[in-house]
Amino acid sequence: MKAVFTFSLMTLRMLFRRRTLWGILLVILLALAGIASVPSFDISNQGRFVLDFGLFGIEVGALLLALGLAANLYPRDRETRTLMPLIAVPLSRWQYLLGRFFGAALVQAAALIVTCLGLMLILILHELPIPGDLLPATLLIIVEGWFLLSTVFFFSFFASPPLNWPLTTMLFVLSQMSVSEFVSILPSAPGLMRTVRLLLPHADVFHIKDPIAHGFNIEPVYFLIAIFYGLCYAAFMLSLALAVFRRRDLK
Amino acid sequence: MRMCNHSICLAFTLAFFFLTGCRTDYDIADVAPEEHLHSEDHDHADGETCEESESDHSHGHSNETGHAHSVNEEMEEAHAGGPSGHAHDAGDRNHGTQWFFNQPWAATFIWKKLFRDALIFLTLAVGIFLATGRRRKR
Numbered sequence: 534m535k536a537v538f539t540f541s542l543m544t545l546r547m548l549f550r551r552r553t554l555w556g557i558l559l560v561i562l563l564a565l566a567g568i569a570s571v572p573s574f575d576i577s578n579q580g581r582f583v584l585d586f587g588l589f590g591i592e593v594g595a596l597l598l599a600l601g602l603a604a605n606l607y608p609r610d611r612e613t614r615t616l617m618p619l620i621a622v623p624l625s626r627w628q629y630l631l632g633r634f635f636g637a638a639l640v641q642a643a644a645l646i647v648t649c650l651g652l653m654l655i656l657i658l659h660e661l662p663i664p665g666d667l668l669p670a671t672l673l674i675i676v677e678g679w680f681l682l683s684t685v686f687f688f689s690f691f692a693s694p695p696l697n698w699p700l701t702t703m704l705f706v707l708s709q710m711s712v713s714e715f716v717s718i719l720p721s722a723p724g725l726m727r728t729v730r731l732l733l734p735h736a737d738v739f740h741i742k743d744p745i746a747h748g749f750n751i752e753p754v755y756f757l758i759a760i761f762y763g764l765c766y767a768a769f770m771l772s773l774a775l776a777v778f779r780r781r782d783l784k
Numbered sequence: 785m786r787m788c789n790h791s792i793c794l795a796f797t798l799a800f801f802f803l804t805g806c807r808t809d810y811d812i813a814d815v816a817p818e819e820h821l822h823s824e825d826h827d828h829a830d831g832e833t834c835e836e837s838e839s840d841h842s843h844g845h846s847n848e849t850g851h852a853h854s855v856n857e858e859m860e861e862a863h864a865g866g867p868s869g870h871a872h873d874a875g876d877r878n879h880g881t882q883w884f885f886n887q888p889w890a891a892t893f894i895w896k897k898l899f900r901d902a903l904i905f906l907t908l909a910v911g912i913f914l915a916t917g918r919r920r921k922r
Binding site for chain 2: 627711712713727728730731735737738740741743744747749751752754755758759761762764765766768769771772773775776779780
């Protein structure tokens, strides 16, 4: 695991040097500022409006960060031929994958925490209350971001970056759908669609912006279950990615 | 022999997935208990006011009671000024809010399924990791 740790720190430093991260972060923060300046036409609901759309903006930001950070990692390593010496001696393939993933996951988490702090600052500047569950809600979005990151890694082993973006976005959209909405895509085969849906994640598990915006308290055990669910699904996607990567001929 | 182990591992993984997962996926509304679904189960004609008191109008919503600022109050505010004059007591669910309570955070009866699904995905991950690793060694 020491090799994984060292390689993830290398990945972290490399990603912090890239302009992609800072560009996406700037876009998210500007979007949050823009959301706060949109009138809700109801003074009493302004805080709810900003919170709801702000958390949605952070969630979309998690998708952009996952794609921006990870879609190019493996293709670039292969193109610049840095991959071969890496996996020839110091790292096995699973160590390479985990090192890249953990490095990108740390950078993504740091960026999402910054966006959460940005949302807090916007609420303070508008003299709106900050709900106590805002940080836990961001934590759930971070876990959702890690699931998206693992999905990006999975697609990056057999799809080019321009194809990775729509594929991951499509999975993101599908995972937001309820089972009945998913079945309505192909209503003639409900059993098949329900079985396929079983393999897709339930992204609504990570959504607690509605109760937060309406002042509901959420039981702590729910956070634990949702985080466990997200981590397990990310592990599942990473194992699929590894299965593809292990079969790849890198010559 | 290794091929045999590989097949057993895959078979175990698939069996665990399909037998423990047991059934096709479902929405919260499909499996919600009566008290969860019928918390707003009464209809009014247009312009009619709901006259049920809190005692004979039982709503099963332990999650939202006791909160200072709930969606019910907001809905009541909206309804109070509306054409029907429809207002429920504080803490009661209002019409059209079922979607709100059919989310995983509010549906405690779905949490076991979430945990079970997580375990299945974790087992699948371990199974795939071991199976593909074995194939590489061969």
